Amino acid sequence: MKNLHIVVYVTGGIAAYKSIIFVRELIKNGAEVKVVMTKMATSFVTPLTFRTISHNEVYYDEGRQLGIVEHVELSMWADIAIIIPATANVIGKLANGIADDFATTALLAMNCPRFLVPSMNDVMYENSAMQRNLQQLENDGYKVLEPSIGFLAEGYEAKGRMQEPEVVFKWLKANILQERVQDLIGKKVIVTAGHTVEEIDPVRYITNHSTGKMGYAVAREAVKRGADVILISGPTNLANDTGAKLISIKTTGQMYQIIKKYYETSDIVIMAAAVADYHVKTPAKQKIKKNENELVLRLEKNIDILNELGKEKKQQKLVGFAAETQDLIKNAQQKLVKKNLDMIVANDVSRKDIGFGTDDNEVTFIRPNKKIISSPKTDKNDISKMIFDLI
Numbered sequence: 026m027k028n029l030h031i032v033v034y035v036t037g038g039i040a041a042y043k044s045i046i047f048v049r050e051l052i053k054n055g056a057e058v059k060v061v062m063t064k065m066a067t068s069f070v071t072p073l074t075f076r077t078i079s080h081n082e083v084y085y086d087e088g089r090q091l092g093i094v095e096h097v098e099l100s101m102w103a104d105i106a107i108i109i110p111a112t113a114n115v116i117g118k119l120a121n122g123i124a125d126d127f128a129t130t131a132l133l134a135m136n137c138p139r140f141l142v143p144s145m146n147d148v149m150y151e152n153s154a155m156q157r158n159l160q161q162l163e164n165d166g167y168k169v170l171e172p173s174i175g176f177l178a179e180g181y182e183a184k185g186r187m188q189e190p191e192v193v194f195k196w197l198k199a200n201i202l203q204e205r206v207q208d209l210i211g212k213k214v215i216v217t218a219g220h221t222v223e224e225i226d227p228v229r230y231i232t233n234h235s236t237g238k239m240g241y242a243v244a245r246e247a248v249k250r251g252a253d254v255i256l257i258s259g260p261t262n263l264a265n266d267t268g269a270k271l272i273s274i275k276t277t278g279q280m281y282q283i284i285k286k287y288y289e290t291s292d293i294v295i296m297a298a299a300v301a302d303y304h305v306k307t308p309a310k311q312k313i314k315k316n317e318n319e320l321v322l323r324l325e326k327n328i329d330i331l332n333e334l335g336k337e338k339k340q341q342k343l344v345g346f347a348a349e350t351q352d353l354i355k356n357a358q359q360k361l362v363k364k365n366l367d368m369i370v371a372n373d374v375s376r377k378d379i380g381f382g383t384d385d386n387e388v389t390f391i392r393p394n395k396k397i398i399s400s401p402k403t404d405k406n407d408i409s410k411m412i413f414d415l416i
Contacts, residue, residue, distance in 0.1 A: 026198065027055030030104045030407075032135075034128050035075070037065025039178045040110040040144040040187035045070060047109055047190040048078050054194075059099065061085065063115065063128045086127050096131035098401050101411050103137045107197060110144035110187045113155055119167075120158035136414070140200065141169045142193055147183035170196050209413070210251035213291045215284060216244040216269065217298035219259035221277045225322065226309035233299045234374075237261035239346075239386065239405050240297035244269040246409035252293070257283050259298060277301050277327040288334060288341070293416060295344040296331050303327060335365030342416055344368045350375040357391050368392045368415060370408075378402070390415055 031051055035044045051058050060075040062085040072083040084095065108115065115129065124130040132139070141162060149155055150172060163169055170193060175186035188196070218240020223231040237258055244256040244267040254269035257280055265271045274280045277300045288294065303324040313320065331345050345366045347357035350373065357371035371389045378385065387402040390411070400411055 026051060026201070028406075029056045029201070030102050031056045031058050032061060032099060032103045032106045032131075033058055034061045034063075034106065034108040034111075034115075034132065035066045035070065036063045036108060036110060036112045036115045036128070037069060038110040038112045038144045038187075039069065041066050041069040043187060043190050044109045045074060045078065047193055048075060050190060050194045052079065054198075057081075059084070059102070061099070061128050061131055063126060065112075065114075084127055084131070096127060096134050097398075099131050100134040100136065101400070101414060102403070102407060103135060104410075105138055105140070105197070105201065106132065106135045107140040107142065107193075108132070109142040109193060111141045113143075113145045113149045116141070116143065116155065116158050116162065120161040120165075138200070139167050140197055141167045142187060143169065143172050143185075144187035145172075145185050146177060146179060147185040150185040168200055207249075207251035209247060209293075212252045212293060213287070214244075214247045214252040214254045215257065215287055215291050215294045216240055216247065216254060217257045217280060217284070217296050217300075218244065219261040219263075219298055221259045221280060221298065221300045222275045223277070223301045223304040223327075224308045225305050226311065226313045228312045231301055231303065231305070231324075233301065235259075235299035237263050237298075238384065239408070240295075241265075241267055242405040242409040243295050243297050243412060246406065246413055247293075247295075250413060255287055257298070259300075277304070277330065281328055281330045281333070284330065284334070288337065289339075291341055293342045293344070294334060295412065296334075297346055299346075299348060300330060301327060329364075331364045331366070338365060342367045344370065344412065344416070347371040348374040354389065354391070354397070357389065361391055361393065368412075370412065 033048055035041050048058055058079045059081045060079055060083045062072060064086050067085055072085055075083045118129050124133045159169055170188055173186050173188050174184045176182050177186055219237035220233045220235040241263050244254050247254045248268035256267060256269040256271045258273055272283050274283060304327055306323045306325045334343055343366050347360050347369050349356050353371050353373050357369050361369040369391050372386055384404050385402055386405050386408050388400050388408055390398040
């Protein structure tokens with residue numbers, strides 16, 4: 026469960042109180058949880074309760090202004106979605122593609138593994154329409170946990186009682202081991218990270234502020250999804266905990282030579298490194314002494330790696346990054362076309378709270394002839410997940 030992003034949907038049944046215990050169990054086991062509530066669910070349990078337990082904002086239609094595309098952002102964030110308890114009403118809506126509130130709209134946008142924990146009266150549960158709806162949801166890919174026989178709110182024992190939170194947790198955990206997305210098995214992925222270094226003299230060099238965090242997060246996500254990953258990295262202070270094969274380089278020229286070696290047989294290439302655009306034409310062999318008030322360096326343009334890869338592209342999906350300080354979308358779109366990319370990830374590096382050296386980022390995904398998608402401010406692991414979801 027550790028580091029899994031789980032969205033818990035709570036609908037309006039008496040068993041809603043049990044979902045508090047379930048959310049607590051997820052968090053105790055290392056998951057990050059966001060809760061979505063239907064309007065009726067807030068009559069049984071307050072959003073404040075879930076906000077306090079999850080340490081995240083709670084999504085619901087009444088009482089808070091929801092963003093225009095928050096249902097899409099939530100779907101991109103989620104690794105797992107579970108509806109607990111799932112009432113007859115929400116089951117019927119989902120089985121028929123009805124999205125008339127935030128919860129059902131967000132569920133319709135989910136493309137991650139989805140789990141359903143029914144809870145209702147026994148007569149409702151056994152109804153042929155309900156059984157037909159459950160079968161349809163299973164056909165659509167939902168995993169359904171059959172309710173137990175127990176004491177119902179109506180005052181008698183019958184089938185329809187929601188399984189206890191600890192039972193649901195064990196069931197979900199067992200299924201997650203089977204459901205983890207490994208959609209890159211058999212794929213070869215190249216990721217570049219960090220900055221490159223161009224020597225001025227034996228002591229000084231030209232470089233930039235990139236720390237490599239974004240590229241390492243991308244490599245880590247690719248490995249999680251089953252890919253064979255080569256991480257080509259400039260100097261960083263990061264440990265290689267990605268599971269990828271690390272090849273360390275210093276200069277832009279060295280990076281290009283390594284990429285060329287693996288490019289032809291690769292399936293996906295993600296150029297997250299911030300490479301130096303210029304090198305010193307004639308680096309000094311000895312340390313330059315500060316004898317003058319000015320030091321003049323003659324710079325030559327480095328090879329444009331991304332441009333060259335775009336020219337040579339065949340089966341590869343080629344993804345670039347655009348670190349901009351102004352005209353973000355315009356500059357990124359021009360780069361996308363000029364360099365023949367399948368996607369460009371644009372971010373505003375003039376902001377101090379995202380981009381170079383930070384754990385968080387806020388980016389815009391631009392693809393040829395497709396809708397532009399903007400991410401919320403989130404950590405770079407989430408951005409990496411979004412990149413591969415879009416690929």
